[in-house]
Amino acid sequence: MNRTPPLSLTERRRLATQLEIARAAAELFTTxxxxxxxxxAIAVRAGVALRTFYRYFRTKQDAVGPLLxxxxxxxxxxxxxxxxxxPLPDALRGAISEALAVPDEAAADGLRQARGLLRAAxxxxxxxxxxxxxNQESEDRLRPVVAELMGAGARPLDVRLAAAAATDAIRIALETWAETDADVTGPDSPADLAVRCLRGLTGGAGGAG
Incomplete structure (x- = not known):
């Protein structure tokens, strides 16, 4: 798989500023x-000028995009x-489980913040x-990764189905979890729900099942 070229210092600074604004917006939205x-208020919390905020985001809601x-x-x-x-289903389940795992308190706080944003949404x-x-952008970026894992003979439809199922499994799991008071780990946690959603969504999908 082709490697993405390293980011320049200017690009890294730009992304860091965007993420700082996104964290400030998420904190204020959830509170x-x-x-x-x-x-x-978001600009003040992030420690940037209002013109800097609008250089990166059109609206206050757009500001949380980088964090999500x-x-x-x-x-x-x-x-x-x-x-x-x-097998692709095993690779998908493993990656989803690890991505939604909670190895430390920072990861737990990240999920709780996502819950607050989804409730606000x-x-x-x-x-x-x-x-x-x-989520749509994530699905689009996921397709080449899935295609690589499925191999040169993979049909475009199967690639799209697998990418859509994996993306929707995480989205539905997080939305469902956000509506409850379930913990960040254990039964009905994001990781648990996402694996169950993936199993249900890929059960009949040709290349992903």
Missing amino acids: HGTDATTAE AVGGDRWRALLAGADPDA AGDPALRAVWYRV
Whole structure:
């Protein structure tokens, strides 16, 4: 698989600033709600000028996009590193389980923050649209990873089905978990639900089943 060239210092700084703004937005959204949070408040919390905020994001809801995308970036990297000889369903389950695992308190806090954002999105169509857009972009980026694991003879339809099933398994699991008070680990945790969702979604999908 082709390696992505290393980012320049300027690009790394830009991404770091975006993520800092995203964390500030997520904290304010989950604490005060989207209606009571302004772009100005997010900029102040992130320690940047308002013009810097608008250089990167059109709306306050857009600001959480980079934070929501972090999990997808990590799990695609895990899948890309899976054993190429392993059956695809096993590779998908393994990568999803590891991506949603909670090895430390920082990972637990990340999931709890995602829960707060998803609860806020339930009452904010613009924030919900950002969540769906992030998932669609993740699915698009997942296709070449899945295609690589499936091999040169993989049919495009099977690749798309597998990528869609894996993305939807995580999305549905997180949305379902956010509606409950289940813990970050154990029964009905994000990892547990995602594996169950993947099993249900891939049960009849040709290349992914």
